[in-house]
Amino acid sequence: MENTSWIPTIQEQVKRISESSFYRKRFQSMGLKPGDIRSPEDFQKIPLMDTKDLQKDLEENPPHGSLFHPETVRMTLSPGPKGLMPIYHTRQDVDEVNRELAAMYRACGVGPDDIAAITFGYHLFIAGITIHGGLEALGCKTIPLGPGESQRTAEILNRFRVTVLASNPSFALKLAQEGVPNLRILFAGGEPFSSVEGYKDKLRQAFGKIGLIDSYGLGQSTPVARECKEERGLHVADNLLYLEIVEPETGRILPDGERGEVVITHLRRQGSPLFRFRTGDLSVLEHFDCSCGRKATLTRGVLGRTDEMHKVKGVKLYPSQIDHILRALPEYAPGKYRVSLSTKAGGGDRFRLIVEGKDPGPPAKEKIIQRMKETLLIRPDTLEFVEKLPEGPRVVEERY
Template sequence: MHDSLDALNLQLERLHTHPFYAGRLPRSVASTAEFAERVPLMSRAQFVAEMGKPGYGAFAPQVPPVRVHLTPMGSALVPILHSAADLRAIEAACGQHLDACGIGPGDVCMVTFGYHLFVAGLFYQSQMEARGVACIPHGPGETERAAQVARQCGVTVLAGNPTHALKLIEAGCPVPRVFFAGGEPFSGNEALYARVRAAMPGTLLVDSYSLSECLPVARTFPGGAGVHIFDELLYAEVIDPDTGTPLPDGERGELVLTHLKKDLQPLVRYRTGDLTVLERTASVHGRTVSLPRVVFGRVDSMVKIKGVKVYPSELRSVLLGVAGATGAYRLVVGSKAHGGDHLTLLVEGAPGDREAIAERFKRQTLIHADAIEAVEKLEGSALVQDNRKGAHQEKETT
């Protein structure tokens, strides 16, 4: 939909004198490959450190903010600043999505996301109102009352946590025409997605991915697969978390985002810490950059097994919705007698379908687990136990 190189060059021209980026950015690049080569990556730690300085350091607002969200990052509550122009840009991008979903004046949206610190509640309310949609800012909990309010007001659009949405439907909430899911893995959790689909058989189900500091990132567009990037707001890359090298489309790695328009706290080649796969697609409502599996883990203490990089937290998606599994797991890596790695996946609980786990594991990691064993209780928090000679014994997520 948008020319990435032109948009990047406009942003580089705007930011080359910005207090945080002065001396770090070229004024223009001839290609996206040159952009990745010449522009340094930025970490969340850098962002948090700058925002912790008096007046927000080099991110001191150059125009007055009109909205300040506070989001937890480690032990800090970090202010996320939006100018009036920032909010209008977000509303315009989301407005295109609402148009694609057939949402507009006459619809009634109930928002059951939280409004206290958690950004989603106000985010959905403001974009709906900007498009002329009546909005009920209910917030989470109080299921019976929420269902009654939804019936009373004729709710046609619902935004909230999928698990809570199921309880609302059971309590008599009208089945919405469109459901916006968030707050927990949705399209990547096959069992939960199937339960929601059964409860809302004719509903357009929308999954989304956002960060407080990059809002929004991507959403399900009707007729598409996975979630498609809001490319008028963000330029997306995937890198090897270990080396920082850009990866080809279709390879799993760490998502890196660059703001293309944001006035306040503009982030350039910002490491999200999230694992994903990026693909180019045929146009879907003008969108051609997709995260087909949304995100499925965090960059953490990578371990190389059978020559392949495995990120321990990505395995959470393997166990989502598996009956009998608690969700806890551990990789145990040893050496085979005649060379090579032997890999055992320990799963806490009593999972019934180990073949399904094995298939999911191979699809996710691209390697085969030599054994999948169930254990009643896993002691400790280590996700990896590496018994190979000379290896560190345990690795935990960070």
């Protein structure tokens, strides 16, 4: 049975956000009143929105846009289609996020006795300051380190016996090489992590026994999902938002276990509320009982972007998913690959994958092809390695 306890909350939210001209116009144009949403099916009929809609609102209502809330206490910025876009947070929004993050950190075994440090940036963007608020709300002693070079960061972590670190995983790996023996939990974010095969193993080898927690957030909304200490996937931050997975081309809701685009709806947010917002991120949603009490989980993390979908051999190919798979190769530089699509002599698609870097040899290549077959449902006809990829687009279409 699907849980429908979120429906009254959604009705209230429709009422609340209709005060902005953006949603008032949207809901009026579809003839929607709060009481019309009585079931998940009613909710699913409401059209999706995306960043372009937010951009348009901003241009029509300069400089703040109509999603500005008069009780805003924090403004962060997020890259948009035409430059940085403002995101508003009221006191209530900040408190709700702090509570949800504190609950998530607690589910990872973090407590007031921990000393935490954050190496995400604190300027402009949402990450550093938001994570900081959650850790403080839990009672952690929290150091706002910000980004810096690894030697100095490691010195500070060691001097104050920091036990919890929030950082992107590639920087954490550098810190492990410097030696940071007191660390017991890493909150990773900002880069593909648990979705990259072997990445967690690599960090565990470098750090020894340590909790490795992946997280997913957006410039418009952080957190969206986060692992608990069981590390069985990223639990949805369901006290803050309702999350759906839709087929990117049609917007149709997909059943549990199917790969699709993440769509989020804020339950109570006052500043910059999102309502059935397309994130452009691909993931898989499943429901199970975790010992931490959460159910809705993005079991495989974020798998790529929907931006450039191509149909190859009858299957939808999202090139950025290839990047996630290639990141398992030690010498791979993120983004340095090319997909070449052409027509075979006898008809049908020919799919070549070209990667910049040293050829890792047949067993490693076979493993990549196998992984692609499993996760993308198609395999390249050839996988080639070149010393240097010429400048050009990620996907080269030569099909006529």
